[in-house]
Amino acid sequence: MKRIGILTSGGDAPGMNAAIRAVARKALSANLEVCGINYGYKGLVEGNIFEIKEKEVSDLIQLGGTMLYTARYPEFAEEQTQLKAIEQLKNNGIDALVTIGGDGTYHGAVKLTEHGYNAIGVPGTIDNDIPFTDHTIGFNTAIQTSVEEIDRIRDTAKSHSRIFVVEVMGRNSGEIALRTAVASGSQVVVIPEKPFDVDQIAETIKDARLRGHDHQIIVTAEGAIHAQDLTEQLSNRGVENIRGVSLGHVVRGGSPTAYDRVIAARMGSYAVELLLNGQGGQAVGIENQIITHHPIIDLFNTKAVTDLSMYELANTLSY
């Protein structure tokens, strides 16, 4: 192996740059050449490829987003497109590929693997919905930012004795919502994994107000119910002085937390180690603090499981 490629794909996540740096530096320190591929699989197929030198990943670790850009590219589901990608890789002398991203990124990496090309998957997504790792790169930052936003919202909630329903990211998963709720001391948390009863939420809020909780925060994952809808339904059930806020895109970017930078460094570096050991087709993760890998092909037979102990915890402590 002489030269490896790196791409990021899917939604951007804080820490992707730290992962790119780790892959590049580790590879360079092992005397490999490194190529960056812009705009993910789209750029790969189009040949948007350039060489990365040591200095080009300096002063990068702290930056949000991805220096390699990213794009959605549904066309990569077609075999013909996949073969074109492999051709581009071969034409550029790239012997193996590290892909950084979420669900869709891994699908692409599996396809390349199935075609016999060595691809490694590094989990970079704020959603924490990738199996074989406890935390994805970006997840910690997204929670941290969501919690900081709620810290600010709480000032207004308290000053006006108001209830705020705050919607955080999570289409299929309550992972961000659960930790955000626990860390922001919210009264109620609503997630896709658990049925919820608006009548009961209304009772909880009203009861807590009677006990002196003049202001309260409800955290909802976008995949469970939207903030505005829940606000309206609670208002209709007699919850007074209530407002809905959706955090949306403001929590996607930003400088990655130290935590995300560290796991990005570990996983990016390990991806290259695997390739140096001749192991392709692997999904990298950190499980119970230990760096691990699993065949990437098994990934879609597995499902990331939400830690629901947080659900119980959030409810108890809001007492």
Place this chain on the structure above:
Amino acid sequence: MKRIGILTSGGDAPGMNAAIRAVARKALSANLEVCGINYGYKGLVEGNIFEIKEKEVSDLIQLGGTMLYTARYPEFAEEQTQLKAIEQLKNNGIDALVTIGGDGTYHGAVKLTEHGYNAIGVPGTIDNDIPFTDHTIGFNTAIQTSVEEIDRIRDTAKSHSRIFVVEVMGRNSGEIALRTAVASGSQVVVIPEKPFDVDQIAETIKDARLRGHDHQIIVTAEGAIHAQDLTEQLSNRGVENIRGVSLGHVVRGGSPTAYDRVIAARMGSYAVELLLNGQGGQAVGIENQIITHHPIIDLFNTKAVTDLSMYELANTLSY
């Protein structure tokens, strides 16, 4: 004069607590007694009043929101209610009142003044729409927070080569939008004070893209056009890969900037000085760095004027 009261009213603004502390400490240092009135004019009429001692405003200067709570209270427009307020003040031995807030707060203070009661107005609102002062308390923090949000959004914009329309606060005023636009390097800014032409904005964005500006930020004040509406209209005019985000309540709270704390300290302290000099019925401000006062009754014959030089500046530098 032996005892003064303090209240905050209207929307909360970062720095209100710093102003409360300044009023209380200045008054206590002059051997006055100080009363806090909770929930603004509503609490005043209801007699929600308590004594503030020196230590109770410690560790307060850095906190967002208002320790005296706030409430909207349209009933205060009625003369009967105003007279009830004055009765409460007299019953509590409160000789003069410092009110901290925005437009509505000042209306209340004018009414008390017209009834012969000494009330001082300190401008505390993120909107910067109060005359007789260059900046209101909270304005600087609201801009700072808006700009930090856009700094994060820019990471995603850049990674995806995307246009973002970001809506900031400002129902009648482009003050926040203009400074936010200049400080975030936005391509276009839309404010209520200036007519805008969506066709032309679409051209500007498309031209800039041709010149290499793959990602761009458009800042709009809520009072001009909502982010979602502008996004849709631009999309209809062929601007691709564009999203709308409304910052909303996430920029209202939070720890006040040093700037807001300093002007809050200056204006709160000066309010007490005026009262010690026997001057009531005044609106406090800082104009051209100098602390000033004007008869509060004149305030509604005056209009805060938006500094439109920023408009030109934002457009030039986005070139």
Place this chain on the structure above:
Amino acid sequence: MKRIGILTSGGDAPGMNAAIRAVARKALSANLEVCGINYGYKGLVEGNIFEIKEKEVSDLIQLGGTMLYTARYPEFAEEQTQLKAIEQLKNNGIDALVTIGGDGTYHGAVKLTEHGYNAIGVPGTIDNDIPFTDHTIGFNTAIQTSVEEIDRIRDTAKSHSRIFVVEVMGRNSGEIALRTAVASGSQVVVIPEKPFDVDQIAETIKDARLRGHDHQIIVTAEGAIHAQDLTEQLSNRGVENIRGVSLGHVVRGGSPTAYDRVIAARMGSYAVELLLNGQGGQAVGIENQIITHHPIIDLFNTKAVTDLSMYELANTLSY
């Protein structure tokens, strides 16, 4: 069991308040009464004890420091003092005690346990030097703050093509230094657990400069070598344009990260669960994501082990 006590002791750590809240809320939700003890073991011996109601731990989760105050109290090593503490606990009807802190705090809890009194230890210290837990409360925040400081220092380093030696906390442990170094992309890290050779560090820095790394960061733990000393020694060995900075107390306080708030919530809540199950004399921890407990008496036969894989990683990626 009808009533439990809580105290914090030793150096303050971000997240102590989140832990206090969790203990209090969990206990109240189980119909226990809760007492706060001010100033750690000192306050306990002096009877500085008060009842905590549900609302008194509201709006607390986001605050740095500890609402229960803390103090160093070497006198607690004497048996007589320990017995006085137990007398105070009995006089106040406190059936069990949750102690939050570091090394010294645990020594106190062990002593109470040895006297037959039920005490639980919750690890609250930025140093991450407590066994039976992967991370102590406050450790994540201390790293995060250190990394943010270095992000700022890097701006100056880059602008002036300068080397900065940055000293972070860690008298006996390189835990903070290692993660800070990895997360800030530092060139060299110096920790007490590893011998270091200033000549070799000088070579590394000079070599990197030749390869184009005009500005570089060296992270040192206070227990290895002070920033000023290392700066001087490197300067004597011909490293030009180099400065030393000690972060010191600026990284001890501050609002806890979401991560620290979550582990504080989990561990504080679990401490009460143990007591409800009649289990005292336990040290609470989170190991491999799972909440655990071990006899607190075993704690001093165990040693927290620094994860040295970070050392290798930092060196490789700085290539």
Place this chain on the structure above:
Amino acid sequence: MKRIGILTSGGDAPGMNAAIRAVARKALSANLEVCGINYGYKGLVEGNIFEIKEKEVSDLIQLGGTMLYTARYPEFAEEQTQLKAIEQLKNNGIDALVTIGGDGTYHGAVKLTEHGYNAIGVPGTIDNDIPFTDHTIGFNTAIQTSVEEIDRIRDTAKSHSRIFVVEVMGRNSGEIALRTAVASGSQVVVIPEKPFDVDQIAETIKDARLRGHDHQIIVTAEGAIHAQDLTEQLSNRGVENIRGVSLGHVVRGGSPTAYDRVIAARMGSYAVELLLNGQGGQAVGIENQIITHHPIIDLFNTKAVTDLSMYELANTLSY
């Protein structure tokens, strides 16, 4: 005029990049060519000059430090060196120069002006010690960062009932110290412009402790007395539980505040306007909100005056 140059010199200040962007964009929008000069006057003499295109100052406004690097260069005091600089400018076809920096930078610009070359000075320094402007670029950010550091230190101060002496930047000026003290609610502020009496400070601190101020902050400018020295002297006078902290370089870098970005945009843009109007040899400033210019040669007959009203204010409010 066809082409202008930009350089930054002296200590880096947050907002320098925003000023560079403003100069470049304004000039490009007027169809001028723009050259960046690296490493200030040193780079100018050495011919370290490159062309700046529109896109090269994108995504720059939010970054601390200076993309044009900076260096101290005492050699520029010599006439021969100055003439070499002018030769370089002519060889590169640069018709006028915008210099961004502090005191030393202005001296250089004056020299060029005296040799008949059109140079404009834009005030970029955290020290706020340049005449003809109310605030220099970077001053607001330095205060903001200092205040955020003290907000964190206060958590520890409060938890331990401790006094902290915090040293902020300011060799000859108390400008940063005064605003930092007011904004952080410090008990005492010590500045070079005012004599101070350690005995009296000790009394103030002890008195305040008796009145219940268990923890307190003292802010000192580095030019008045160092934190460690003042701590020791106060300790010798019976002030217990007191520590010293020097903020140093951690407050020099970092993303500029919105305030600094806005004034950088205004002043950078105006510098080009002056040149377009044929006016060289000017120092740009913002005085009483209005953009102004004065002959740069007059600058050294003038002295920036510290606003001492803050001194009185800090003392009163700490009551």
